[in-house]
């Protein structure tokens with residue numbers, strides 16, 4: 016079987032709010048000095064889901080795909096180090112300034128070109144724009160079923176079973192392959208590659224495809240020309256409130272003072 | 284300029300959901316005298332349609348087929364598509380719910396258009412819709428315009444104020460859809476909420492990893508009981524849920540629930556942006572943390588620096604002392 020993991024390299028979402036800055040003229044986040052970009056957290060978990068199934072059923076090839084500039088190779092290498100077999104980077108100037116639609120379009124065309132893909136694993140959302148639509152987009156464009164926000168994923172007898180996290184419950188669904196799943200942190204921690212695996216992954220060559228390699232796509236379909244959403248403005252909301260630290264000799268006095276304030280404000 | 288706006292409705296048995304009512308109010312305002320329609324799928328949809336008319340809808344696209352009672356996104360998308368084809372709206376609004384999250388992107392890709400997820404406001408800027416949404420874990424806000432039609436947006440609960448509808452009647456149009464889902468639901472467990480739900484509670488007490496273990500939540504539960512369990516509900520940070528200390532259904536934040544209570548107390552929660560994304564709309568925020576530099580204090584009105592193991596029992600005593 017052939018699984019695809021879609022992986023995105025992003026600015027570290029654990030950047031402390033004090034180091035989070037925006038270039039308002041360019042509508043871009045300014046990378047915080049000294050904080051390296053990372054593989055989007057949920058994509059590591061998507062890779063983990065695929066690897067667990069591979070370990071169980073054997074005979075699975077895992078290809079990790081990333082759309083982005085050359086630096087996205089780091090995300091690919093990380094998933095390779097975790098145990099994926101092949102890497103594919105989709106890189107072209109024409110892909111720049113696209114949106115989630117064009118991202119899903121390019122990824123789906125690459126998956127079509129691979130030809131024999133049985134299952135696609137995505138993160139529930141990329142931890143930069145927090146949008147959560149590319150996995151569903153791929154499934155819609157390929158006209159295959161999709162289950163989102165999985166906490167358990169299994170593949171057997173040519174079908175995929177996904178236990179999904181709902182806001183108020185849990186649901187298990189089954190769908191025939193090929194299928195797409197998006198995974199959430201409830202699945203568990205992604206494995207940490209061993210040094211030897213990191214070194215092996217570093218040596219692996221990553222295949223690169225550009226626009227010309229995707230025969231069904233033209234320049235007008237992708238990047239800025241193909242996008243459906245335009246980012247008009249990016250800004251940091253002002254939600255700092257001036258905190259008043261409650262004073263007191265000890266915890267009891269502080270607690271009494273807080274309760275008094277809450278009662279005075281008619282909140283308690 | 285008046286606009287044609289469609290809301291994808293949600294309901295629970297015999298009651299239209301509060302967020303759907305909010306969306307109808309928002310749609311009425313944004314339509315500027317144009318038309319507001321709703322899509323309702325499932326057994327009681329004709330009953331719900333009259334509630335939707337009272338809340339501002341002029342037209343309801345419905346199917347009362349029981350086939351929609353379980354949400355199967357790939358079937359729903361075809362039904363909604365039928366309504367969109369007939370109505371040709373400028374804007375389609377969905378809840379940022381388990382349904383909207385699944386349906387919004389599917390619709391957008393089916394209709395070759397764009398969807399903005401998890402929006403907190405939509406404006407009509409000189410005839411063009413602009414959607415504002417949190418991103419970068421809540422650290423930033425992005426404003427998007429749409430370069431294809433219809434514009435689609437999923438909306439966070441409590442983003443639009445409920446306005447009195449014109450309690451009118453409206454037209455009912457039957458939806459045609461014979462599609463068959465490619466997905467089978469084999470099991471479904473709905474968490475039963477005992478007492479007050481997290482999203483309705485006027486007071487939310489939220490525990491984090493700093494509690495050190497699940498027993499910390501027992502202490503917070505005791506605080507909730509002192510305040511009154513008809514008012515206070517318990518929430519948890521993701522770190523505490525991931526450690527298995529508290530049920531995932533009570534997770535507050537970007538990937539959990541969004542709460543907007545009158546009072547939110549974060550106890551041993553650091554206040555990461557992804558957590559604040561779920562509670563920054565609270566009217567008053569209080570933080571209890573042993574680290575005076577914890578980010579949670581920055582968003583708080585009041586703060587106590589200290590060990591929660593001392594502060595929480597002291598709060599219980601202070602409340603009980605009257």
Ligand SMILES: Cc1cc2nc3c(=O)[nH]c(=O)nc-3n(C[C@H](O)[C@H](O)[C@H](O)COP(=O)(O)OP(=O)(O)OC[C@H]3O[C@@H](n4cnc5c(N)ncnc54)[C@H](O)[C@@H]3O)c2cc1C
Nearest residue numbers: 491492493520521522536537538539551553557558573591
């Ligand atoms: C894409 C993405 C989505 C996410 N979604 C969510 C989400 O929905 N919800 C969410 O909560 N998080 C979410 N997170 C995780 C988030 O970034 C933080 O890691 C998480 O909120 C931290 O939880 P915490 O505050 O409980 O733990 P910590 O950050 O470990 O903080 C513990 C706090 O407890 C304090 N403390 C320790 N001991 C005591 C004591 N005895 N008394 C008082 N204070 C004490 C410490 O000073 C510290 O401030 C998400 C992350 C990503 C990347």
Ligand SMILES: Nc1ncnc2c1ncn2[C@@H]1O[C@H](COP(=O)(O)O)[C@@H](O)[C@H]1O
Nearest residue numbers: 021022082137138140141146147148149
């Ligand atoms: N540029 C990209 N390259 C590869 N995969 C991506 C890319 N963008 C998004 N994805 C995948 O789609 C998921 C959801 O992303 P999003 O819709 O952007 O929130 C991510 O978790 C990835 O698995």
